[in-house]
Amino acid sequence: MAAPDTTAASDHCGGRCSDILPPGQNGNATLAQILLNQAFGTQPAHAEDQLGPYAGLATGYRGLTDATVNTFFNDASFGVPADQVASTEKPAGRSDVTIVRDKKTGVPHITGTTRYGTEFGAGYAAAQDRLWLMDVFRHVGRGRLTSFAGGAPANQGLEQQFYRNAPYTEADLQAQIDNAVAHNGARGQQALADVKAYLDGINAYIDASDSGRYFPGEYVLTGHKDSITNAGTIEHFRITDLVALASVIGSLFGSGGGGEVNNALSLLAAQARYGVEEGTKVWESFRERNDPEAVLTVHNGERFPYGTKPADPQGEALPDTGSVTTEPLVYDRTGSAATATAESTSAAAAQTVLGSARRGMSNALVVSGKHTAGGHPIAVFGPQTGYFAPQLLMLQEIQGPGISARGASFAGLSMYVELGRGQDYAWSATTSGQDIIDTYAVELCQDDHHYLYRGTCTAMEKVEQKNAWKPTTADGTAAGSYTMRVWRTKYGPVEYRATVGGKKVAYTTLRSSYLHEADSIIGFQMLNDPDFVKGPEDFQRAAQHINYTFNWFYADSQHTAYYNSGDNPVRASGVDAEFPVWARPAYEWRNWDPAGNTADYTPPSAHPHSVDQDYYISWNNKQAEEYTTAPWGNGSVHRGNLLDDRVKKLVAAGGVTRARLVQAMADAGLADLRAEDVLPRLLQVIDSAPVTDSTAAAAVSKLRAWVTAGARRAETSAGAKKYADADAIRILDAWWPLLVEAEFRPGLGTDLYTAITRNLPVDEAPSAGHGPTGSHAGSSFQYGWWSYVDKDVRAVLGESVRGPLARTYCGDGSLAACRDILIGTLKEAAGKTAAQVYPGDEQCAAGDQWCADSIVHRTLGGIKHGKIGWQNRPTYQQVVEFTSHR
Structure with missing residues (x-):
């Protein structure tokens, strides 16, 4: 008996919404499947079925037509036609939610009759597809990966990479949840209820897979479960685990800025070479803060001054030459890793494993309906989150009370679709990189672990994480251990030590999203709510609730829009965000409260934004004129030019189609x-x-x-x-x-x-x-x-x-x-x-x-995939053209 068509929500895409996310939807594998993969290359169902189409675009794009777009992408329409239903499931026997998976990709289509059931289903489906990965990253977020998954260099590098940036205690994680709920009224309460239902779904799958012995095989390979007796446990997820996960994702993709100490060192080198006046000019010319030849996302002449160079900089705390040292993170190594070589290998591993995710992210091409063949806007956009097995993102469709969306979400944070489409609109993001991180020089007093805070000698807080690991089948390393130690101040964690004018200081790193990784949940909730987003202005209001540094793009059948998100702190007058400043009240963020790390932030009107520009492109390039806090390298030649040149030609010619815009992206990607x-x-x-x-x-x-x-x-x-x-x-x-x-x-x-x-x-x-x-x-x-x-x-x-x-x-x-x-x-x-x-x-x-x-x-698990040819494009990508509107 054929299952009914699950299409229930209003879908205004007219069959012109497509997406792709390699290698495949299925990121879980049993022990038997892992062993077969390692021995014979056999792939579990839906583990890499999106890899071939994704790779094929590099050679197939030249002959692309609108009719053949879905040769290289998935149909991203809502629902599953009856003849394409692969499975139908009522998770944990619930009557208020159904998970339908399609034959082609195995993507879960979650339909709930209650809000709780909908979110329960989302959690259950997430665990079905990414349980091991979710477990890995909740441990990464707590700095406990090696104790969980073994002491391989890559594992050491991962936990070290994130722990210094977010050395949170359990109390910190819980406080983030409490604050997010308390400050967002009914939406905050709804978010809390959604998260709890989502967690119930995850944990229900853990229990079912444990009793049925079909849990991910990595648990056996790392010694958490016994394949014969089934002894051992898979720990249930807690609400604080999701904040730990969010801290990793926020650190990777949404925390622009920093680097002030390195900026100071290169400025001092320039001044030593040429003298102060000429050296400063040389340094500024290489910094290209506001290069007039830089390609812009908002190119209509609007200016959004932020982070501009002050005429008379105040409070700078440049280090004495040769005095800067990096604050040690790792202590008391034992075992086979107790060498400097091992430590450097770990650092390199961190860069190798997630370097691409953090550095190179995302592009967007959006064209107004005035310039398209069908008169409707067209968008080809998506995030570049790196290439991993399994992928950090997962696809899903969620339909329930107050939620109607399909797209991609980070595993373990998929209570809402984070990048995707609604009933008559789509949205996506690129990493923007504007500066929400500042470096403060805290003057030391008494000893190396006390500092002056507003005139009072104050003790630093020591936060430690002890990790020990046993030899495992998965990584082959010998037993070992170490402790990660971070010294925290009111001005953030200590990253460097130095002297400034002969005074001993610690350089700390303070970011506006520190202690606020949970806040962005409200923006994503809004983006999934069809009753909230009914046009470009609503989309922008939703994006304003996301405190990570992203460029957000929007398209419906009539309009396009752009908004740059992030909590941009209002700096004290005269402070130059490029360099360290003294940790003194005169140079703090305006109305900064260290208790919860809150401050005054620039209003939405000051963020680069736009509606219905002729076209938008973004490849992590400069957002707008005078928005000067982007990373180094935003000058006359930037990879954003590869998109801008091609899209500009298409717009000038007119009659843009989905296929032509995909071709522009793919050509730039080669x-x-x-x-x-x-x-x-x-x-x-x-x-x-x-x-x-x-x-x-x-x-x-x-x-x-x-x-x-x-x-x-x-x-x-x-x-x-x-x-x-x-x-x-x-x-x-x-x-x-x-x-x-x-x-x-x-x-x-x-x-x-x-x-x-x-x-x-x-x-x-x-x-x-x-x-x-x-x-x-x-x-x-x-x-x-x-x-x-x-x-x-x-x-x-x-x-x-x-x-x-x-x-x-x-x-x-x-x-x-x-x-x-x-x-x-x-x-x-x-x-x-x-x-x-x-x-x-x-x-x-x-x-x-x-x-x-x-x-x-x-x-990041036991399943491996084959190489594909190089192309420079997003990992998750949408191609959308809505034909009607509510």
Whole structure:
């Protein structure tokens, strides 16, 4: 007997809503499935069925039509047609909720007749699909991963990465919940009820899977369960676990700013090199706070001043040269990891495992209906949350009283859809990175663990987490232990020690979302509520309740909109957010209350926002004019230009379709930013005289042909695992770091050059294991010196440069000398073999260029997946065009 069609909610997408989230919906596997996967590569059902379509777009996008979009995406319509129902379940025997899964993807479609039942079903489905991952991250959020999952270097790195930023006690976690509920009236009470129902659903699945022995096999591999006797326990989830989870997600994706100590060190290096006045000008030119050539998301001329440089900076607390030391985090190591090598390996592992998630995030392309073929807005957007197995996000549809949405949510926080679509609107986000983190210099008194707080010598609070692990099948490490220790002050956790003017200080890090990870739940609740969101202004009001630093985008059948979220603290007059300041009342955030870490925040009207702009693009670029607190690298060349150039052309031509906008995204996702936007200028310098050297001439010819062909890192054909312009790509990969160093190090000097590379890495090509995202991470070209090279070379060519560098570096401004530098480094690069450029790693043989670029889903559980070809795009992605409105 066929199950009924579960479509019940109003759906105004007309079959034009699609999405994709690789590798697959199913992130749980039994012990038997894990062993089969490891032995034979066998995949559990729906574990990687979205990986093939996702990967296929890289070679299939050129021939894309609206009719074939769902060859590479899922149909994201509400409900499941009767002939596509794979299973129907009443979780825990409840009569008020049904979970239907579709045949193609196994996505849960949760329909409840009561609010409690709906949220119970959401929790049950989340545990069905991501229980192990949820368990991992609740332990990461508490700094207890190694005790739970073993002492592998990656586990050590993960817990260390987050513990310093959010060293919360159980009381802190509970207080966040209490505060979020208390300050949000009826919606706060509803959120609390939703969370409790969601937890009941998670725990009901834990009990059912335990008694039925179909719980995730990782529990056996890490010694928590016995596969024969079923002895051992899987701990129930508590409400504070969800706050611990949220602290990890907030730290990864929604906490822009910081880095003030490194900024100070590079400023001091510039001043040491050039003197205070000239050195400051040099530093500011590299910082590009408000570069007039930067690509903008709000490009209609509106200005949103925030974080601008004060005319007369006050309260700066720059360290004495050579005095800065990092505050130790790990103490009393024992066992096989008790070496400095192990500690550095752990730090590297943290960067490798989640570096791409934290660094390279998300893009959006949204076009107004005035410029589309159908007269309705079109959006192609989604977050880049890194490539993991299982994925951090999970898909779901939730329909119940006051909730109607389909999309993606972070595992363990899926009581609401966080990025997705409602009945007649869709929304998504990119990481914005504006500065909500400040560094304070607290003056020490009495000893190294007391500081002056508003004139009183005050003891720091010591927060510790002891971890010990036994050897496990999963990670193969020997037994060991260590303690993580963080010293907390009213001004946040201690991160560095130094002297300032001879006085001993501790540098602390204070972010506005510290102790407030739970607050954003209200905004997500609103986004899921069809009675709340009825247009772009409602969407913006919902996004205003999200305190993480995100760019939010919206589309319905008539309107588009944008809003930049985050609790932007109102700083004291004269404080420069780029540098550490003294921890004194005059320099604190306005009306700051350390008891709950609350302050005055800039009003919504001061945040970049817009409705019905001709188009919006975002790839973590600058939001708007004078919004100057973005990360380093927002200059004349940014990967946002790859989207802006393509969408601008589509809008100018008119008649934009879903397929054309997907093609623009996919084409930008294969482009080498350096080759498209900087290499033509480099070739122009080289062309200023005949190239007589045969090696250099051959290299120039290959590079020029590649630029003419589109400057893409594209396979010759689907599945070929070889690039069409392999030699040119190899040459540029080898050339870029050589030319940057040769161009800038002589003028800057070694100390300043090195200091600036700590603020902004030189390169982030797909295969650049030395870059900020590491190897096999997908996301590329977010961080690099492309803007510096572009501005410097244009100056050498005598072109007009808005917002130029303070000096000309290539050949000291001489065209002939600059050309010699380029020719010399190009010859060196052309002589490097593929094995030298792509040295190989645990995934790839030396010299395998395609493999070096390839995307690897890093395992957070027992199931592994195969590599896919490189493309620079979101992990979860929607393609939407609503045809009607309520």
